[in-house]
Ligand SMILES: Nc1nc2c(ncn2[C@@H]2O[C@H](COP(=O)(O)OP(=O)(O)O)[C@@H](O)[C@H]2O)c(=O)[nH]1
């Protein structure tokens with residue numbers, strides 16, 4: 353089987369050498385060799401030199417290029433990796449992030465082997481620290497599970513395995529790559545497109561995900577906007593795929609779910625609260641039009657107390673989706689203060705919990721979203 357490992361990067365000189373090394377060993381050990389391709393966003397720290405000078409076993413080719421697509425972002429890098437893979441007639445593409453510190457050669461096997469066995473999309477299942485992945489835990493996971501009924505725990509983990517059939521589907525429509533799909537919307541696009549097109553999906557257990565984490569209030573606002581905007585765009589496109597779904601089905605999983613306590617991720621709680629309050633003042637008038645009167649009233653309270661229950665949070669996202677559909681908003685930016693407030697609530701609630709304990713709350717959240725789905729259906733379809 354011909355496997356291409358694709359690595360998007362932007363100023364990852366410190367960590368990408370390790371990723372290339374692990375990927376190369378995995379390709380050699382399990383597939384007798386293969387191709388590694390790095391698509392870079394114009395790094396100025398020597399990322400590409402690190403890639404090209406990393407020693408790899410015989411039979412492993414290494415390429416590195418700066419992508420040409422004019423939108424700077426992770427998605428543009430992945431688009432051109434897919435085009436490269438298609439030209440090379442790859443059977444499987446494995447995407448891995450360039451800031452991964454817990455990747456092993458086995459990851460390559462686990463992402464590529466299911467493709468050989470007839471799956472089209474392989475999602476990662478890894479344990480992340482309770483305060484890592486706040487966009488996954490607050491939005492991508494509960495929305496994907498409750499909308500499409502597929503219990504993929506890491507729909508935007510960033511690392512994936514895909515089949516050649518999926519390459520054709522992803523590259524079919526060039527227009528979509530002119531949106532936030534070219535940025536951090538790409539992960540939710542890849543996952544949702546696979547589900548909505550009813551491709552065979554599996555998740556594989558990989559251990560822990562350790563990478564360079566981000567402090568939400570300091571640096572996740574734009575990413576939230578890109579992920580949620582793309583999620584709303586896909587809800588519109590695929591409403592037939594989610595409107596009749598009323599339960600969450602387990603997804604086929606290869607391997608056991610991992611237990612333990614990952615390396616701690618720092619979150620600045622005070623900054624979350626401060627940014628939530630500031631941006632709330634800025635977005636309040638828009639939010640009055642986005643949210644239902646009932647939701648708005650409760651959110652006003654939540655911004656004061658930082659108690660933000662899951663059912664209220666579900667209504668915020670559902671109202672946001674409906675407002676997007678109706679053209680009241682064209683992106684998810686006005687919701688950023690509420691994401692910060694919800695995250696502050698979660699951080700306080702889980703302050704003394706282990707990651708495994710916090711994990712239970714996140715799983716429960718998806719069930720709350722499903723329970724509230726009628727609220728969305730009623731508003732979306734009237
Ligand atoms: N080419 C390119 N890659 C990017 C860009 N932004 C992020 N990436 C890569 O996308 C991957 C995920 O980004 P990261 O910042 O780790 O996101 P997170 O793990 O979701 O917080 C990493 O390999 C980055 O190097 C970009 O603008 N261009």
Ligand SMILES: [Mg+2]
Pocket residue numbers: 449451563564565
């Ligand atoms: Mg990362």
